[in-house]
Amino acid sequence: MVTATKDRHKLIDALRREMVRTPSCVSTGIAEMDTYLRGGLALGALHEIAAADFRAIPGAWGFLLALMARVEHKGAVVWPLLLGGAFGLPYGQGLKSFGFDPGDFLVVRCRREHDAAWAMEEALRIGAGPVIGARTRDMDLTASRRLQLAAQQSGTPIFLLRGHNDRQPSAAVSRWRVAVLPSARDRFGLFGKPRWHVALEYAQGGRCNEWVVEWDHETLRLRLSSVLADRTERHAA
Amino acid sequence: MSGELLADVRARLGVLDVREAEPDADRQALEKLATWAACFSPHVAPWAGPVHGLTFDIEGCAHLFGGEERMVRHMDERLSRFGLTARIAIASTIGAAQALCRFGTRESVVAAGKEAEALSRLPVAALRISERQAASLIRLGLKRIADVAHLPRAPLAQRFGADFVERLDQAFGRLPEPFSPLVAPVAYRALAMLAEPIMAQDHVLDLTRRLAQDLMPTLMRNGKGARTLRLTLYRVDGEIKETVVNLAAASRDVVHIVNLFSLKLDALAEEYDAGFGFEAARLDALECETLPVGQATLAVERQADNLPFLIDRLGSRLGLENIVRLKLNDTHIPEHAVAYAPALDRSDWSGQDDLLRPLLILPCAEPAEVTALMPDGPPRRFRWRGVSYGVALSEGPERIRPEWWRRQQRPRTRDYYTVEDEAGHRFWLYREMMEEGDDHPRWFMHGVFA
Numbered sequence: 001m002v003t004a005t006k007d008r009h010k011l012i013d014a015l016r017r018e019m020v021r022t023p024s025c026v027s028t029g030i031a032e033m034d035t036y037l038r039g040g041l042a043l044g045a046l047h048e049i050a051a052a053d054f055r056a057i058p059g060a061w062g063f064l065l066a067l068m069a070r071v072e073h074k075g076a077v078v079w080p081l082l083l084g085g086a087f088g089l090p091y092g093q094g095l096k097s098f099g100f101d102p103g104d105f106l107v108v109r110c111r112r113e114h115d116a117a118w119a120m121e122e123a124l125r126i127g128a129g130p131v132i133g134a135r136t137r138d139m140d141l142t143a144s145r146r147l148q149l150a151a152q153q154s155g156t157p158i159f160l161l162r163g164h165n166d167r168q169p170s171a172a173v174s175r176w177r178v179a180v181l182p183s184a185r186d187r188f189g190l191f192g193k194p195r196w197h198v199a200l201e202y203a204q205g206g207r208c209n210e211w212v213v214e215w216d217h218e219t220l221r222l223r224l225s226s227v228l229a230d231r232t233e234r235h236a237a
Numbered sequence: 238m239s240g241e242l243l244a245d246v247r248a249r250l251g252v253l254d255v256r257e258a259e260p261d262a263d264r265q266a267l268e269k270l271a272t273w274a275a276c277f278s279p280h281v282a283p284w285a286g287p288v289h290g291l292t293f294d295i296e297g298c299a300h301l302f303g304g305e306e307r308m309v310r311h312m313d314e315r316l317s318r319f320g321l322t323a324r325i326a327i328a329s330t331i332g333a334a335q336a337l338c339r340f341g342t343r344e345s346v347v348a349a350g351k352e353a354e355a356l357s358r359l360p361v362a363a364l365r366i367s368e369r370q371a372a373s374l375i376r377l378g379l380k381r382i383a384d385v386a387h388l389p390r391a392p393l394a395q396r397f398g399a400d401f402v403e404r405l406d407q408a409f410g411r412l413p414e415p416f417s418p419l420v421a422p423v424a425y426r427a428l429a430m431l432a433e434p435i436m437a438q439d440h441v442l443d444l445t446r447r448l449a450q451d452l453m454p455t456l457m458r459n460g461k462g463a464r465t466l467r468l469t470l471y472r473v474d475g476e477i478k479e480t481v482v483n484l485a486a487a488s489r490d491v492v493h494i495v496n497l498f499s500l501k502l503d504a505l506a507e508e509y510d511a512g513f514g515f516e517a518a519r520l521d522a523l524e525c526e527t528l529p530v531g532q533a534t535l536a537v538e539r540q541a542d543n544l545p546f547l548i549d550r551l552g553s554r555l556g557l558e559n560i561v562r563l564k565l566n567d568t569h570i571p572e573h574a575v576a577y578a579p580a581l582d583r584s585d586w587s588g589q590d591d592l593l594r595p596l597l598i599l600p601c602a603e604p605a606e607v608t609a610l611m612p613d614g615p616p617r618r619f620r621w622r623g624v625s626y627g628v629a630l631s632e633g634p635e636r637i638r639p640e641w642w643r644r645q646q647r648p649r650t651r652d653y654y655t656v657e658d659e660a661g662h663r664f665w666l667y668r669e670m671m672e673e674g675d676d677h678p679r680w681f682m683h684g685v686f687a
Contacts, residue, residue, distance in 0.1 A: 055624075055662055058597055062687020065596075076544050085597070087685050092563040092575040092586065093594035094686070102563040102575075103583050106544070108551055109559040119551055128547045182629060182661040191632055194687055195661065215687070 024155070026070045029221040030213070037174060038206040041070060044155035045204075046148040048135065048172040050162035052179035052197075057161070058087055059180040059196055064159050065098045066215050066222050068130055071157055073104065076129035080108040080119040085134070099220035104129075113138055120158060121146055127154030134161045135170075145171040173204040181212065184225070193217070195225055263289065269475075271419050276471045276517040277302075277312060279426060280418040286365065290338060292331055294416060299327075301428065305346045313344060319475055328352055331416060332408030336363035336382075352409055357383035364404045370397050382408075425461070425522035427451035434473050434514025438502055441470065441515065445498050448520035449491040462487025462528030468498060471517040478515075480505065483557045485548035485581055487526040493546065497553040504554050548580045569637060570648075571683065572598070593635075593655060595665045595684030602681035605666060612678055615654055616666060621682045626658040634668070655686070663687075 025040035034040045041047065047067065051060035068077070077100070079090070092102035106129075110116040113136035123131045124147065131151075135144075148171040151158050160172070177199045184192040193214040200208050212225040247253045267283045271291050274281050280294035295308065302308035309325045316323040326337035328347040333356055337345045340363040347355045356363070359382050362371040374397065379385050385393065385405065394402045406412040427448040435441060445468055456463060464487050470478040482497045502509060552560045557579070564578035565586055571594070578584060606620040615631040634652035650670040657663045663686035669679045 055660070058662070058685040058687050061596060065687070076547075078547070087597040088599040089597065090563070091571075091595055091598040091684060092565060093592050094596035094598070094684070095563070096586065096591060097594070097596075098687075102565070102586050105563055106548070106580055107561050107563065107577065108555065109561065109577075110555060115555055119555065122550055123547060126543050126547045126550065128544045180661040182659065183657065185630070189630075191630065191655065191657065191663075194663065 026072075028067065028070060030211070030224055032224065033200070033209075033211065033222075036200055036207050036209045037203050041067060041157070042173050042204075043071065043157050044152045045157055045173040046144060046151050046171060047157065047159050047174045047176070048162045048170055049159065049176045049178060050166065050201075051164045052177055053164050054086070056164070056178055056180045059194070060161055060178040062098070062194060062215060063176065063178045063196055063198060063213075064132060064161055065095070065100070068132055068157075068159050069099050069220065071130050073129045075104055076106050077104050078106050078108065078119070078123040078129055078131045080110050080116040080123070080131075080133045082110050082113065082116050082134065082136070097217045098215075099217075117143055117147075121150050124150035124154055124156050124158055127156045130156060131158040132160075133158075135163065135166060137163075137166075139168065139170075141169045141171060144169075148172065172202070174200065174206075175202040177201055183214075193223075267291070268419065273471065273475050273477060275420065275469075276428070276430070276519065277308070279420065279519070279521075280416070280422055282417060282419050284335070288339065290335065292334070292416065294418065295327070301430070309344050309346060318473075328355070330408055330410045331414050332365065332404060333410075335365060336408060339363060353386065356408060357381065357386065361385060364401070364408055366397075366401050366404055370401055373397065423521040423523060425452055425455055425463070425525060427520045428517070429519075430517045431515070434516045436511040436514045438506075438509070441502065441511075441518075442495060442499055444518050445520065446491060446495045448518060449494050452520055452522060453489045453491055456489050456522065456525065456528075457530055460527055460530050461522075461525040462489050463494070463522040463524070464526050465522070465524035466494060466498075467521045467523050469519040469521070470515045471519075472511070473513045473516050476512065478509075481523070482553055484545075485552060485557065485560070486545040487528040488545075488549075489528065493549065497549055500550065500553045545581070552580075568640065570640065571637070571653075572602070593632075595663075596687045598665075598684040599682065602667070602683045605680045605682045607666065607668070607680035612671070613652075613668075616656055616680070619656075619664075619666065619680065619682075621664075626662070626664075628656045629659045631656040637667075653683070 024044070025037070025042045027034050027040045028037065049060050049064045049067070051057045081089070090105065090107070095102045095105065108119045110119060116133060117136055117139060120131050120133055147158055179197040181195040181197050183195045186192050193216050195212060195214045197210065198213050199210045202208065213222050214225045216223055243255065264283070267289055271281050271283050274291055274293070278293045278295045278298040282292050284290040284292060299305045299308050302311050305327050309327060312325055313323050324338050324343050326334045326341055326345045326347070328334040328337060329349045329352060333347065333352040336356055336359050337347065340359045341355070345355070361374045361379060361382055364382065374385065386409070390402055403412060407414045429444060429448055435444065464484050466482045468480045472478065480498065480501055482494070482501055484497070488494065548560050560580045561577035562580055562583060564576045564582070564584040566574050566576050568574055603621065607616045608618040609616050615633060616628050618625065618627050620626070631654050633654035637651045637653060639648040639650065649672065651667040652670070653665060653667045655663065656666055664682060665684040665686065667681050667683055669681070671678050
């Protein structure tokens with residue numbers, strides 16, 4: 001009986017430590033975003049990025065990669081890929097513009113959805129590198145909690161793309177929603193940087209907020225888009 | 238009764254069950270038996286002649302059964318379970334063993350050097366010679382092998398043919414005899430015979446672990462690591478189950494290998510039918526690679542570099558061919574420039590120019606309806622997958638010509654445009670160069686930008 005009480009005390013102590021523990025995290029590159037996230041992007045955790053609508057899916061992939069680019073990876077990013085994605089397959093040179101070496105991506109071609117979920121968990125448990133992928137339709141709270149736990153244990157982050165109309169609950173520590181905005185023109189009236197409206201819909205221990213960000217493919221970082229940058233557009237209007 | 242007419246025999250006996258000879262089916266059955274019998278020795282081959290039998294090379298195998306006599310008894314017992322009556326002989330030469338098998342006692346083991354003695358009492362027909370040769374020998378009074386063994390070679394060859402002398406010498410071990418096993422021998426293998434059949438998958442895995450533990454020291458001694466492993470399970474009723482596991486990098490890690498088999502067996506769970514159980518198992522290292530002694534896997538520290546480990550685990554369930562990396566091909570045709578390559582074959586992307594390329598590319602370019610002010614101008618509006626988009630900004634064209642050295646496909650020159658619609662979505666469109674006979678250019682959607 002005495003040992004049982006002792007064990008229970010030990011367990012409660014461990015749980016308390018777990019609660020106050022600050023997970024190690026990396027900066028998103030935007031100081032303001034970091035404060036809302038309580039320090040930054042948690043490393044051993046599940047993050048979900050949803051597109052605001054169907055057409056914003058490529059933009060959501062872009063923001064996902066932009067966040068993932070902040071995580072140090074040792075030559076491997078595991079990407080379980082279901083065949084038949086709506087907008088096609090990742091393209092090597094396109095990944096380069098996010099600052100990645102395309103050779104780092106370990107693509108796992110999966111025929112079935114539960115194979116993809118299994119591959120993600122397996123990759124997290126072994127902890128070879130960050131995992132990215134798309135949330136599958138049958139991924140319920142239990143499945144996402146498994147991924148969150150596996151990520152926590154190995155300290156490897158996982159970034160999942162969530163369908164725009166996916167209403168399933170999840171155990172992600174941060175949830176984002178990305179909408180695409182018209183980009184600013186550069187001074188020659190040509191393509192500016194891709195611009196997204198990003199809403200932090202849930203942050204564990206943090207607060208929610210919205211930002212307009214741009215991906216700068218030259219300095220390879222996210223930037224807050226200043227409202228004044230829209231001068232040309234306002235002028236035109 | 239051989240050589241008699243069917244009608245005569247039927248008249249004499251009254252009742253006779255007559256079946257057509259099926260040489261093909263017989264041969265197939267014999268080969269199946271040979272495959273099964275590889276659990277005694279992997280070096281096994283069916284006899285070439287009209288007489289059916291199997292030859293085993295049991296060098297280095299007999300001790301696994303506790304000696305040659307016990308091996309013979311064991312084989313006999315196992316074969317009798319299939320309802321087969323076996324005649325088994327062990328001798329130092331193939332000729333002697335076959336002769337004793339067909340004309341000797343039911344089970345005979347001849348020690349090395351005693352072949353002459355054992356063979357002397359047998360009839361000459363035991364020497365794997367034709368019936369005509371045997372008949373003419375008997376006509377001359379040469380009935381037993383002892384009668385011909387010491388006769389001068391030259392007249393014998395002249396009279397009965399060179400092949401007769403060859404057979405005679407092969408039986409006594411004076412001439413070598415080639416032996417080609419049915420299945421190419423495997424250099425590294427481990428075998429386990431079980432006293433009781435096993436059925437549960439856990440037990441199969443335990444057995445696999447034991448086999449792997451037997452196999453790995455040999456590999457280690459020779460500085461090898463396994464790349465492909467095959468587990469053969471022998472079912473009690475003679476069926477054989479084979480499971481092959483491929484490794485991304487050479488390994489001698491027992492735990493890892495057993496894990497891979499475990500995943501493989503999980504994936505094959507539906508086909509996995511233990512029947513009345515497995516009574517023997519063999520683990521072969523089909524492909525090996527040099528792996529320096531002193532490290533169990535290529536990953537020196539699992540924590541630091543556990544990628545090959547991950548690739549193996551994913552590959553054993555999903556197929557190693559599905560674990561790939563993006564590979565750069567030396568071509569400027571966009572859909573061919575990026576391909577998938579095996580995971581350990583890492584492509585070098587460092588020298589590649591930074592081109593403006595989409596993040597996601599469609600596997601096949603999809604037709605789009607495009608409105609442009611000029612036939613060769615940039616798009617103003619386009620319709621793709623039933624949705625209409627107004628173009629806010631476009632950049633291009635980037636002209637990509639087909640490769641002239643690939644003439645047979647005759648693709649057309651393409652003009653690529655990067656366009657942004659009014660909402661900010663970015664697309665990669667191209668227009669095919671018009672040729673004679675076209676009244677308007679054709680447009681295609683090829684990819685999307687983030």
